[in-house]
Amino acid sequence: MKTDSFYHIIRQGFSGLFHICVEELKVAFRDQGVLIFLILVPLAYPLIYAFIYTNEVVRDVPAAVVDADKSSLSRKFVRFVDASADVHIQSYCADMEEAKTLLKENKVYGVIYLPESFSSDIAAGRQTTVSIYCDMSGMLYYKAILLASTNASLDMNKQIQIKRLGNTTDRQDEISTSPIEYEDISLFNPQDGFASFLIPAVLILIIQQTLLLGIGLSAGTARENSRFRNLIPPGRYYQGTLRVVLGKSAAYFLIYSIISAYVLCCVPKLFRLVQIANPSTLLAFAIPYVLACIFFAMVCSVFIRHRETCMMVYVFTSIPLLFISGISWPGAAIPDFWKVVSWLFPSTFGINGYVRINTMGATLYDILPEYRALWLQTGIYFIIACLVYRRQILLSRQRAIQRLKQIRLRRCQSDLKKR
Structure with missing residues (x-):
């Protein structure tokens, strides 16, 4: 009996996880705002940036x-x-x-x-x-x-x-x-191109920021459509914390496994940027980065109350995150306080790791600090996401119970009046 009950719980958990994943995918493709930010923006933005800097250097x-x-x-x-x-x-x-x-x-x-x-x-x-x-x-x-x-x-x-x-x-x-002969060689960027320098960092940042926008917009929509501003609907499929967090993250991971392959592999090849990454190394690095971005965005989405709020977050954070990553501004010149702040964001380690892998041909051993930091962020943000979503599930359940009590009270009052 205990074994049957255990298997029933597992079956029910996987069923709920699959249901939540499918529902989240439906939201991503039905909601025009979420569709734009999760799919169309990461498809179009890299092309726009790359086209702007396609000449690489300024001439005449x-x-x-x-x-x-x-x-x-x-x-x-x-x-x-x-x-x-x-x-x-x-x-x-x-x-x-x-x-x-x-x-x-x-x-x-x-x-x-x-x-x-x-x-x-x-x-x-x-x-x-x-x-x-x-x-x-x-x-x-x-x-x-x-x-x-x-x-x-x-x-x-x-x-x-x-x-x-x-x-x-x-x-x-x-x-x-010329008593001393010298030769000027630009390593990893032979044409001294601005696109080869900046675009890889922008590509990594686009993945994080569009996830923040898409997941935040989805959360804002869920709250606006709910009578009690619930992030999690009070359904039987949404009763387990793990199934909710894993179901939602699985949907985003399915979408961004394709988006990331396009952004990190196809765009540099399309514009003939420097690309000497080992495919297996790039894949092994991209997995923790995408997961860290997903759980980070899910944690941030808890604080989104309206659809428009995520746009403010995107505009406010994009340029500062590029600067404090240590790519567009030397990392040695960044104050210690801002270095610590930059460690909160997956893009910091993602940018530095991806640039070294893609442009310099680094292996996982060469970028081991960034690789470990991304897995650490994945674990920490997953735990925080479980905690904050658990609270949202309990709040949703409490509001549902209060609503049922109010309905029963109204029915009792209505019956007393009839008598």
Whole structure:
């Protein structure tokens, strides 16, 4: 008898889990808001971001020149800058006021100023100065103009040194101008592309944020449709904590197993981003990350009272989470307080782990701290989700009992009036 009762409980638990999973999938595909955030947004957002940065680097940045020297040497320097792939000399200005006007009107993004003593200083063997003024609202514009001007100055320095050496061989000129030969190699991002640097981090963050939006919206809808603002309906299938948490998470995991494969594998391949990850390593890493994001979103969804609230959470957290992850801003420069805060979010460990796996070819052993942290988050957020959902189930049951008592009381009062 005890064995039969035990098997009956297990059967009933799995039946309830399957029912909750199916119901959650129905909500995901019937509710337009949940459908947009859980499926359409993660499908479309990566494409939008990747298309924006598809050129990888900024080329032909428009710049203005103020040549106060007007000598053949100063014109040669300007030609060197204009010949680079990064900068295009769009305007030659008579003075700095004219150049400032172009800068304010966004017709150019930088100004190169050559002083009146440019050629005379060089002829006299004195060091001269070339000033650069850039629009710092665009860091890539600043980088392009600075690199083009620096390379132009280095090339002219070599030519000036060779001219002063006199009659020498080409090999002697080479050794004199470059006694130490150097080679600039960009590891894991050979084209120095902005997309290869930023997009992998954004892809990981999209998974977490869309889960927050979708699960939060579903929770807000459940509360708005409930007379007593219940997150969990008072049905017989929703009486067990484990079946509720596992049933809901199973539905989200089924959806995001496909979404994650698309976001993490197909999008980088589609836009030819750096992708040297081992498939088995990436799969082993993606599983705890998706689970941690699901349970984290389920915990946060308990505090969502209205459908619109989750949008505020998304807008408020997305950019800060990208910064405190240590990708777009150096992790060593992040204050300790914000480092600790970043450990609360799966995206912090997910971004750092995925970038190393996908872009640097790291193994699980190489990213063991991030991998362990994600499994730890999965366990902690699963336990918290069980606790908060258990409370929601009890509240739903209490409200259902109170409602039944009120109905019975009204019936009794109605019977007494009839008598």
